Amino acid sequence: MNHYSTDSVNGFYNFLTRGLDDLDRSSSDSFMSIHFLQCVLSSLRSFHLQLTVLVQRLHLPVGEKWLDEYMDESSRLWEACQVLKTGVSSLENFFMSGVNLSSSLNDNTVASPVFFRQIIRLINASQREVSGREDENRNLMETRIQPLSLRFDDNISMGSKFNAFNGFRGVLYAMRNVSSLLLMILFNGLVYFSPQTTFFSNCNEDRDQVVFGSSGFMVSATRLHRKVVAEMEKNGVDQTTGMILCEFKRAREAMGEMREGIERMMEYGMEIDELDEKIEKMKCCFGLLKCGVENIVIQLDDFFDEIVDGRKKLLDICTNR
Template sequence: MAHKEGSSLFASLGAVLNLPFSLHRSHANNVAFKRHPLLQEFDTRLRDRLDSLKPAGDEKGFLSIDWFLQAMSVVLATHANVESLIPESHLTLSLQRDDKWIDEYLDDSAKLLDVCNVLKEGISDVEHYQMLVQLALHNLDNKEISGELKYSRARNALTECKEAIKKKDTEYRQGFPKSKLENCSSMLRTMGEKLVNPKGQEAMKGNGFLNAIYGAKVTTILLCGLLVTALACKPKRPLTSLSVASHYKWSASLTTLQQRVKEETDKRKNKGSIALLRELDSVDASVRRLHEILDRHLNGRAFPLSREQSQELAQEVEFLRKHSSDLGQGLTPLEVQVNELFKTLIASRLALLDIISSART
């Protein structure tokens, strides 16, 4: 979904709040809370988007790059929907900062900015791995050399691929300091555990605007948490799991989605998958098979290769080429979406801080 640069949840909040801010809570907060029609529409849209990720997972594969592209689109669209609620929220804030949600929002958004940075580094690591795979394929495609030398160079490049994955894996399993991805996963899990559903007067504020912010935070923590885990190799931390209030239209959809993803990832783990990101796991499996074939031929000095051996090798090369292409094509648009989320969070923080600063002068 396209977004204008600089757009944020609070880009137009100053005008809505009719600065300077009220020093007291609005009298409307003492009136029985009725959910605004636009908030009901927000809940319906969020439910439908979460529901759409289940058939998308069945079709594209849960935790595949295509699935994550759709998942991140859900995150961005949800933030855009929250922004559209601002003109109807009629929200009041307090100069004494008794509105705890402001502090919570600023704290959580700062953490999510860190998450975006870690995600970008994680994607960059996969791009480096992809570059090593392309080097191996280039050696195999090199028509200027042939026979044993050609296959030896390709095997060496594939060995580098295996070592790159092993190093990434070792960070998690051999007592090394936690990697950034693992630290990020732990932080998101803690954020999820500390999520507080707006209640009482807080829930009444701004025609329920805080409930929409809650929905956006839940969605962002869940789906970004899944992406963090998918970019790791042999993650020892479980998937991010959130427990949310049941009265939202989207609550059951989120719970069902979490369970569906868990079922699929448990199957993958039981099969020995090294990475939960489907394309990365497919490339790794193909790298290992091709390396084994080349190693067998080189150690046995089986040159020239027989027709059957040549066919087996050619088939495995094409498998690697296909899996590598699938992986490479999705990384750039995925990184674009992460950058877009980063910009949205930055713009929201700056706009809100500016509003607070203006109210105090």
């Protein structure tokens, strides 16, 4: 994402608007893919970084409530990202089992029934573990995310009540609203999606007139919100539950096809060469999933460092004045 000037409150709002517009365009490439979700996380990090920069330039009074409000919001962001990392990391056993199975099938030179029965047992065990992980991730959403009240309000107008602290209160509210939208996209893509427990069913097409009379960033945020809703419906995701990450779904399907291929081969006496295409597909799918999840975790670890650094900078500013 390009870094636009955020020397002023209006500059920060323009920065949010451009960043959200970039996400809106990228969402069409591959919905709920690692690439799109990495863009969402990068945007969240970039917005947070520029918020910290703006606060330093507003010369806010020491000892006022603005610092407590900033600390509360950064703590909420920290907690949400901790849960996000826990949910994403739960995929590690799954993608490692897929990578190991692909290697075993590639390396095996003796196609014995004993070997293939062992592979089928391992695939079944992996699929059962995934179902258990999805239940754990659903519990994470219900017990640790819902209390954080990640709700996107598509009907706000930045009025006079947000002018406190040189406009910082409005900036912080905007950041909270936008970060809630981006975090819920990340949770629904990487951790667990359920139509009953997300904000995506709350999109109101009748609010155009109100919203479009509001701030530019809200127009962009609402457009992105509705784009995600539309993609959910287009892909039939709005009727499902569980992990909806594209690379995860493809890897799971490839593993299922591998099991079916082995079962048919054992039943009809086909040669192992006929499985080569399925083996290669599984290897590719799990390789992409592994690389993508590891990159997301690295991004989250970097974000934790940035949150800590931002809190320290603002505390130092207040202490040293």
